Amino acid sequence: MSPSPKSPVLFRLICVRHGETNGNKEYRIQGHMDCPLNDLGKEQARRAGKALSHYKFNRAYCSDLQRTELTARFILENSSMESPPPLVVDPRLKEQNFGWMENMVYADVMKELKKQNISSLADYKFDDGVAEPRSAVINRVVNFFTTLCQSVYDKNRNSACEEASSVELPAMADSTANGEHVQAEELTRENIREEDICETILVVSHGAALRFLYKHMSNNLKCIFPSTLEVYPRNTGFSSFLVRYSPRNYAVLCEEYNTAAHIDDISL
Secondary structure, three states, rough: OOOOOOOOOOEEEEEEEOOHHHHHHHEEEOOOOOOEEEEEHHHHHHHHHOOOOOOOOEEEEEOOOOHHHHHHHHHOOOOOOOOOOOOOEEEHHHHOOHHHHOOOOOHHHHHHHHOOOOOOOOHHOOOOOOOOHHHHHHHHHHHHHHHHHHHHHHHHHHOOOOOOOOOOOOOOOOOEEEHHOOOOOOOHHOOOHHEEEEEEEEEEEOOHHHOOOHHHHHHHHHOOOOOOOOOOOOOOOEEEEEEEOOOOOOEEEEEEEEEOOOOOOOOO
């Protein structure tokens, strides 16, 4: 059944953090460093693909850092789909630039922060002119989400569910992070039918970037999460959301959050 032009569209969004790198293993802050997956990270990604193999992805996106691209490709290659969608690289999904902290072990970063009388990384302003302010990261990941919602709406409002395809998303000047007026509604599982879901979309990104997106969903779009958002997603941990959207009207339901049972026996 096709939605009418004024009806909202309903789609499923699967967000995955990249697999492990040696930087993760050594507790280094990576940010914009382009680190490859290590052997464990590759196995995590393969297992994530199998854990998500019951989904038929219509689109797939990752950041322009290889740890997300490799993770996404392993997921798609290990899915049950005969013809996975092309993988679209979008820089808006990139990790935060941590400036002088990058490639430093977390414990050493904390020692430097204590010299500045800063007790936690969350209290650091990232306003030194080199690092990326949190507000900039929030703006770009929310911009990605906003344009994704609009793209799904434009593609499906007058047609049946789409086959897998490559859809590059334009940048939008306005986003909810910048004060765009939106109306958020609560979405419950009881009023959802699987056959009404027009697309299932894979997004592979980074720990901080995903947390900023999740906080936007929680703070601005009335999405209720089953656990605290202060916990970093595990490597290849995935979260599933149902998103009902028409222009400036959102409803987001978290189906599962930071699921990582597929790596419990191979990760610390």
